[in-house]
Amino acid sequence: MRFKDPQKEKQKSNLSRSALRRQRDREHRYQTILRAAEALISTDGYHSASIEQIADKAEVSVGTVYFYFKNKEDLLVQLLDEIGYQLRSILGREFRKEDSSMAGIRNAGRVFFEEFCRLHPGRVAIIFRESVGQGVRVEEHRKQIFHKLIGDVRKALTRIGEAQDIEYQSRLSAEVMAVSIMGTSERIAYHYLIWQNRPHDLETIGPDVIDFIVGGINNLCQNNSREGNEP
Amino acid sequence: MRFKDPQKEKQKSNLSRSALRRQRDREHRYQTILRAAEALISTDGYHSASIEQIADKAEVSVGTVYFYFKNKEDLLVQLLDEIGYQLRSILGREFRKEDSSMAGIRNAGRVFFEEFCRLHPGRVAIIFRESVGQGVRVEEHRKQIFHKLIGDVRKALTRIGEAQDIEYQSRLSAEVMAVSIMGTSERIAYHYLIWQNRPHDLETIGPDVIDFIVGGINNLCQNNSREGNEP
Amino acid sequence: MRFKDPQKEKQKSNLSRSALRRQRDREHRYQTILRAAEALISTDGYHSASIEQIADKAEVSVGTVYFYFKNKEDLLVQLLDEIGYQLRSILGREFRKEDSSMAGIRNAGRVFFEEFCRLHPGRVAIIFRESVGQGVRVEEHRKQIFHKLIGDVRKALTRIGEAQDIEYQSRLSAEVMAVSIMGTSERIAYHYLIWQNRPHDLETIGPDVIDFIVGGINNLCQNNSREGNEP
Amino acid sequence: MRFKDPQKEKQKSNLSRSALRRQRDREHRYQTILRAAEALISTDGYHSASIEQIADKAEVSVGTVYFYFKNKEDLLVQLLDEIGYQLRSILGREFRKEDSSMAGIRNAGRVFFEEFCRLHPGRVAIIFRESVGQGVRVEEHRKQIFHKLIGDVRKALTRIGEAQDIEYQSRLSAEVMAVSIMGTSERIAYHYLIWQNRPHDLETIGPDVIDFIVGGINNLCQNNSREGNEP
DNA sequence: GATGAATGAGGCTTCATTCAT
DNA sequence: CATGAATGAAGCCTCATTCAT
Numbered sequence: 013m014r015f016k017d018p019q020k021e022k023q024k025s026n027l028s029r030s031a032l033r034r035q036r037d038r039e040h041r042y043q044t045i046l047r048a049a050e051a052l053i054s055t056d057g058y059h060s061a062s063i064e065q066i067a068d069k070a071e072v073s074v075g076t077v078y079f080y081f082k083n084k085e086d087l088l089v090q091l092l093d094e095i096g097y098q099l100r101s102i103l104g105r106e107f108r109k110e111d112s113s114m115a116g117i118r119n120a121g122r123v124f125f126e127e128f129c130r131l132h133p134g135r136v137a138i139i140f141r142e143s144v145g146q147g148v149r150v151e152e153h154r155k156q157i158f159h160k161l162i163g164d165v166r167k168a169l170t171r172i173g174e175a176q177d178i179e180y181q182s183r184l185s186a187e188v189m190a191v192s193i194m195g196t197s198e199r200i201a202y203h204y205l206i207w208q209n210r211p212h213d214l215e216t217i218g219p220d221v222i223d224f225i226v227g228g229i230n231n232l233c234q235n236n237s238r239e240g241n242e243p
Numbered sequence: 244m245r246f247k248d249p250q251k252e253k254q255k256s257n258l259s260r261s262a263l264r265r266q267r268d269r270e271h272r273y274q275t276i277l278r279a280a281e282a283l284i285s286t287d288g289y290h291s292a293s294i295e296q297i298a299d300k301a302e303v304s305v306g307t308v309y310f311y312f313k314n315k316e317d318l319l320v321q322l323l324d325e326i327g328y329q330l331r332s333i334l335g336r337e338f339r340k341e342d343s344s345m346a347g348i349r350n351a352g353r354v355f356f357e358e359f360c361r362l363h364p365g366r367v368a369i370i371f372r373e374s375v376g377q378g379v380r381v382e383e384h385r386k387q388i389f390h391k392l393i394g395d396v397r398k399a400l401t402r403i404g405e406a407q408d409i410e411y412q413s414r415l416s417a418e419v420m421a422v423s424i425m426g427t428s429e430r431i432a433y434h435y436l437i438w439q440n441r442p443h444d445l446e447t448i449g450p451d452v453i454d455f456i457v458g459g460i461n462n463l464c465q466n467n468s469r470e471g472n473e474p
Numbered sequence: 475m476r477f478k479d480p481q482k483e484k485q486k487s488n489l490s491r492s493a494l495r496r497q498r499d500r501e502h503r504y505q506t507i508l509r510a511a512e513a514l515i516s517t518d519g520y521h522s523a524s525i526e527q528i529a530d531k532a533e534v535s536v537g538t539v540y541f542y543f544k545n546k547e548d549l550l551v552q553l554l555d556e557i558g559y560q561l562r563s564i565l566g567r568e569f570r571k572e573d574s575s576m577a578g579i580r581n582a583g584r585v586f587f588e589e590f591c592r593l594h595p596g597r598v599a600i601i602f603r604e605s606v607g608q609g610v611r612v613e614e615h616r617k618q619i620f621h622k623l624i625g626d627v628r629k630a631l632t633r634i635g636e637a638q639d640i641e642y643q644s645r646l647s648a649e650v651m652a653v654s655i656m657g658t659s660e661r662i663a664y665h666y667l668i669w670q671n672r673p674h675d676l677e678t679i680g681p682d683v684i685d686f687i688v689g690g691i692n693n694l695c696q697n698n699s700r701e702g703n704e705p
Numbered sequence: 706m707r708f709k710d711p712q713k714e715k716q717k718s719n720l721s722r723s724a725l726r727r728q729r730d731r732e733h734r735y736q737t738i739l740r741a742a743e744a745l746i747s748t749d750g751y752h753s754a755s756i757e758q759i760a761d762k763a764e765v766s767v768g769t770v771y772f773y774f775k776n777k778e779d780l781l782v783q784l785l786d787e788i789g790y791q792l793r794s795i796l797g798r799e800f801r802k803e804d805s806s807m808a809g810i811r812n813a814g815r816v817f818f819e820e821f822c823r824l825h826p827g828r829v830a831i832i833f834r835e836s837v838g839q840g841v842r843v844e845e846h847r848k849q850i851f852h853k854l855i856g857d858v859r860k861a862l863t864r865i866g867e868a869q870d871i872e873y874q875s876r877l878s879a880e881v882m883a884v885s886i887m888g889t890s891e892r893i894a895y896h897y898l899i900w901q902n903r904p905h906d907l908e909t910i911g912p913d914v915i916d917f918i919v920g921g922i923n924n925l926c927q928n929n930s931r932e933g934n935e936p
Numbered sequence: 937g938a939t940g941a942a943t944g945a946g947g948c949t950t951c952a953t954t955c956a957t
Numbered sequence: 958c959a960t961g962a963a964t965g966a967a968g969c970c971t972c973a974t975t976c977a978t
Contacts (some may be wrong), residue, residue, distance in 0.1 A: 030957070038962080057378055059290075062947065073964045076947070115365060135469045141382075144375035151372075152267055155438050162434075184444070191434045192427040196459075197377050199420070200427025202395075213415070218461060220412060220419045226463020228427075228455035265937095293972060295940095304939045306976085313974060483707070492978070494797055517838055518941080524968060531716055535943045540970065541755045603844075606837035613834075616899050624896075632905075650893070657892025658885040658921075665855075665884045669848050675877070682874060682881045686921035690889075693920020694913060727958090755951060766960045768955085777952060785958095 019242075042080050045070045046094070049087045054134035058088060058142045080099045089153050092143050096157035100164060102127055112175030116168055117229070118222050121197065125218040129201045130211050140202050158194065164195045165190035169229065178233045185232050193225050273311050276301045279324070280318045289319060289373045295316065296301035297391075320384050323374050326366045327388035331395060333358055338399045343406030347399055348460070349453050352428065356449040360432045362441050371433050389425065396421035409464045416463050424456050504542050507532045508556070511549045516596035520550060520604045547608075551615050554605050557597045558619035562626060564589055569630045574637030578630055579691070580684050583659065587680040591663045592673050602664050620656065627652035631691065639697045647694050655687050736771050738763045738788070740741055740781045747827035751781060751835045778839075781902035782846050788828045795856060800861045805868030809861055811915050811920070814890065818911040822894045823904050833895050844910050851887065858883035862922065871926045876924050886918050 023090045048070035052061035063084055081087045103120045108117040115230050129136050143154050171184045173179070180186055204210050279301035283292035294315055298305045318346045341347040360367050374385055384428045400417045405409070411417055431452050435441050510532035514523035525546055529536045543549045572578040592596050599644045605616055631648045635641070642648055662683050666672050741763035745754035774780045796813045803809040822829050835845055861901055862879045866872070873879055895913050897903050902903045 034957090034960095034962085041962090058376060058380065058445065062960080063949085064947085074949085075951085079964095084948070122430040136460065142376045142411045145289060145373045147290070147375060158434075158438075170973065181454065182447060184448060184452055188431070188448050188454060190961050191431055192452060192455045195426040195428070195430025195433075197426070198430060201421055202426075203389075203422045207389075216413060217415060217419050220416055221423060224420060224459035225463050228459035231454050231458020232451060269937095294974085298940095305941095306939050307937080310937070311973070404965080443965090494941095496941085496978090504942085520838060521840065525970085526968080536970085537943050537972085538941080541943095542940065546969070566760035593862040604838045607751060607835045608838060609752065619901075619936060620896075628893045638763065640846040644909060647913055650910050651917060653893055653896045654914060657890070657895075659888070660879070660892060662884055662886025664888075665851075669851075678875060679877060679881050682878055682925060683885060684884045685874065685924050686882060689924020690921035693916050693923065731958095756953085757951080760961095767953085767962095768960050769958080771953070772958070 041072065041076070045072060045077055045080055046087070046090060047078065049159040050134055050138065053088065053091070053142050058146055060139075085149055088138075088143060088146065088150055091134055092150070092153050092157060094157055095139045096160065098132075098135070099124075099128060099139075099161060102160070103164060107164065112171045114172060114226055114229070116172070117165075117193075117226065120165075120168070121222040122218060123226060124197055125201070125214045125221075129205055130214055135204050136201050136205055140198055141206065162187070162190045163196055165193055173233070181232050189229055189232055192228060196221060196225055196228075272301075272307065274301065274302060276311055277318070277321060281322055281349060281365055281369065282415065284319065284322070285368040289377055314465050316380055319369075319374060319377065322369055323381070323384050326370045327391065329363075329366070330355075330359060330370075330392060334392070334395060338395065343402045345403060345457055345460070346404070348396075348424075348457065351396075351399070352424075352453040352456060353449060355428055356432070356445045356452075360436055361445055363437050367436055368434050370395055371429055372437065391428055393418065393421045393425055396424055404464070412463050420460055422465055423459060427452060427456055483637070486705070489672055494640070505536065507534060507539055507542055508549070509581055512553055513599065515550065515604050516599040520608055532665050536571075547611055550600075550605060550608065550612055551664060553600055554612070554619060557601045560597070561586075561590060561623060562563065565623070565626060574633045576634060578634070579627075579655075580688065582627075582630075583655075583684040583687060584680060586659055587676045587683075591667055592676055595667050595673065597629065598663050600666055602660055603668065624649070624652045624656055628657055633694065635695070643694050651691055651694055654690060658683060658687055658690075689702075710924065729828045734763075734765065734769065738773055739780070739783060742782055742830065743827055746784070746835050747830040770804060773880055774806065775847070778842055781836060781843055784831055785843070785846050785850060788832045789853065790815075791825075791828070792821060792832075792854060796854070796857060800857065805923070807865060807919055809865070810858075810886075810919065813858075814886075814915040814918060815911060817890055818894070818907045818914075822898055823907055826898050826904065829894050829898055833891055834899065842869055853889055855880065855883045858886055866926070874925050882922055882925055885921060889914060889918055896931075 045066065047068045049061070052066055052069055056065075063077055064074055066087070067077050070077070077087075081090065088174055102123050106119040106123055107116050110119060139154075139157075166186045166189075169189055173186065180189075200217065201214075204213055204217055276297065280292070280297045283297055283300055288437045294305055294308055297318070298308050300322075301308070308318075312321065333354050337350040337354055341350060350391055368389075372383075374381055396419075400420055404417065411420075419474045431448065432445075435448060507528065511523070511528045514528055514531055518527075525536055525539055528549070529539050534538070536548055539549075543552065564585050566584055568581040569578045572581060601616075601619075628648045628651075633652055635648065642651075662679065663676075666675055666679055736866075738759065742754070742759045743894070745759055745762060749758075756767055756770055759780070760770050770780075772782065795816050799812040799816055800809045803812060832847075832850075836843055859879045861881075862882055866879065873882075875881075893910065897906055897910055
């Protein structure tokens with residue numbers, strides 16, 4: 013949780029009971045507002061969701077929204093950061109579990125669809141739709157978040173490569189694969205969840221997508237690949 | 244060229260010289276405005292680019308913009324349609340040339356990066372960034388355009404499958420692959436062109452991406468794929 | 475008259491009749507708004523006078539105000555410039571008429587009270603009250619205007635000094651006198667016009683003030699002054 | 706010290722020790738807040754200085770500010786009163802020392818520049834800039850303060866006149882001179898301290914200004930003045 | 937057809953003030 | 958008394974859109 017003026021947070025560990033309670037209330041209000049913003053932005057769109065509507069939905073006044081968030085953009089950025097953090101947590105967990113085999117990638121793919129997309133379609137809409145094309149500051153945040161996610165995937169791929177003594181086609185290959193994996197997952201989620209609203213189909217589609225990704229990776233792992241493997 | 248109000252286009256084939264000239268002028272103005280919009284929207288963003296700025300850049304008045312386009316949204320939609328049309332043309336050409344082999348996919352990928360992304364980075368920004376998250380009507384158009392592109396790719400994949408007597412893992416597989424291919428291409432372009440501004444790197448990255456895609460397709464073509472092909 | 479985008483003004487001298495008329499309309503609207511602002515600001519105060527009120531009084535929409543003026547501050551700044559220009563014109567005329575004698579100063583004082591203060595009490599309120607304490611940008615303009623006015627007076631004093639072969643007490647004396655004259659005139663106007671609302675009394679007070687000023691000047695002209703002239 | 710609600714000041718002369726201490730604390734807090742307000746208002750301006758900033762600077766809470774001051778305006782008014790009181794004290798002292806000769810005026814001028822302006826430039830900014838144009842209630846206070854100051858000067862002038870058997874040009878002359886003296890001093894301070902930030906120059910300028918003022922007074926004291934004294 | 941001035945709804949944001957703890 | 962979170966009125970400003978000339 014980040015406040016407008018984080019420097020004001022009392023660092024004293026021996027907070028009085030009422031101070032503790034106040035802090036809890038603060039956290040609670042912050043969350044309430046953020047949840048209201050998430051709901052409205054993901055359904056109505058970033059521009060259509062006015063601060064007043066968000067305040068109404070959160071049952072607070074407009075001023076209170078501005079007490080917790082610098083401005084409307086900040087609301088979106090906090091949401092974005094939260095979603096980015098969640099994604100990295102989920103994926104990181106899988107990567108760590110099965111460190112240097114393709115199973116880590118497979119599992120990460122599975123949880124992306126099952127635990128993130130299916131359970132949080134609103135967040136899919138925010139990170140893949142509403143935060144796009146909203147000006148430089150938001151874009152900069154998006155870029156950082158994707159940068160980190162791609163970095164995570166790239167590191168996982170590199171580890172797999174090292175563990176299995178595979179050489180990638182080029183210096184950039186690991187990164188290119190990571191970016192490709194992101195793109196594939198993103199558009200699949202967007203297509204079947206947002207555009208076609210078929211969340212249940214993700215069950216059958218997910219495995220296909222993962223196979224696609226795994227096949228892609230394998231194909232980039234063999235340096236005899238470029239011409240030899242046409243059917 | 245589509246006008247705001249389906250104009251009473253003179254159907255007489257024997258148009259007078261001045262009428263012909265007027266029609267040419269019209270077409271020219273329409274293009275001028277659309278080009279100005281393309282330039283401004285791709286650099287400044289859809290919201291930051293005001294109608295007045297677009298009019299100024301096109302050296303026409305605000306009223307003239309509204310003569311040729313219903314509203315601001317329409318400007319973006321026309322741009323989107325144009326870009327979608329261009330993409331389908333380029334890719335369709337490649338698909339048609341090498342009808343039922345993976346080479347068609349490979350070539351389509353190549354021209355996507357070389358002839359579309361490298362030559363028209365502004366259009367990449369518009370179709371993949373500025374037209375996202377701009378309300379329902381624009382989104383509907385985006386959806387249709389992607390639907391068609393995905394359909395094209397799916398058909399190409401199906402034809403390859405049929406020609407080579409391959410069975411896909413599931414009924415949806417061809418579509419899933421098409422969507423995956425779109426996603427991969429899109430994010431690679433976005434990442435290296437828009438975020439990292441390394442257009443020259445696309446030369447080395449492109450082939451890698453295509454290998455990734457081809458590998459993904461191959462892996463989904465074999466029904467023994469899911470467990471047998473880990474490195 | 476200064477517009478928001480002065481660069482757009484067509485420089486062609488052969489303006490069509492309708493273009494000329496449009497220009498006249500523009501000028502007229504600009505004046506209407508400025509006059510409304512002058513009236514409201516001088517009576518209600520800069521902060522109390524809202525843009526909406528000004529627009530209402532000028533019988534235009536809020537948008538129109540912003541078509542002619544960049545923002546609220548700009549409205550005040552334009553007003554200030556106008557008043558500054560008027561003052562310099564009135565005083566400059568008197569200085570030029572009687573170039574190098576104290577009569578120039580006397581006449582300038584007279585017209586300041588008779589032609590400026592008495593006829594335009596609202597402008598007195600704006601330049602001496604409402605434009606004070608309104609932030610750095612307005613203050614900067616005020617400073618420039620006073621700088622010019624003081625410069626005009628200083629030059630007049632210097633010319634008188636040269637013509638009559640007088641030596642001032644110190645290098646700065648002419649400037650100090652000019653500033654003093656400004657201060658005296660300003661507060662007299664403020665006191666009797668704004669605070670005491672006795673415009674008619676300016677008739678009798680004016681001459682007294684002018685005598686005060688003239689006495690002050692004379693006293694600074696003689697280098698034997700500092701100790702010799704106590705009553 | 707004046708409180709918001711005329712507090713139920715304990716009238717018992719035998720205040721308990723803790724009550725005394727509480728009173729001291731109160732006075733101290735009041736001063737701390739007023740000093741914070743003085744500093745912020747004189748540098749940032751009355752409008753830019755928010756209550757929260759003032760509270761922060763004074764290291765108290767916003768609520769505490771409102772315990773000691775009715776509202777923001779009151780903060781400015783108290784400051785104004787304090788400054789007005791200081792000025793009258795300083796000047797009154799000089800007037801009393803040399804009661805009925807021009808030396809009193811001279812000394813008052815000197816201490817105004819040396820003891821008030823030079824030592825308290827922030828207060829100069831507040832009384833001559835930040836309290837101007839801030840609405841009717843503040844203006845009313847300013848008027849009262851200036852009224853008293855002018856009254857003091859007028860009385861001093863009258864006393865001088867009586868002592869030396871001088872007749873002023875008109876019934877209003879003493880007041881007019883007093884107002885003129887105020888204006889001169891005010892703008893000189895404003896010009897050289899606030900606009901030009903040359904506090905050290907006041908040393909040389911001060912005497913010049915005082916000579917100007919003395920000359921002005923003398924010139925209004927002789928009824929043969931109006932036409933006879935041109936150089 | 938072209939122009940560009942005029943419109944005004946709508947949104948964001950600020951900040952003085954209050955009041956429950 | 959002190960706190961500081963909450964309030965919400967109020968104001969500024971933008972900009973897509975219209976329409977008389």
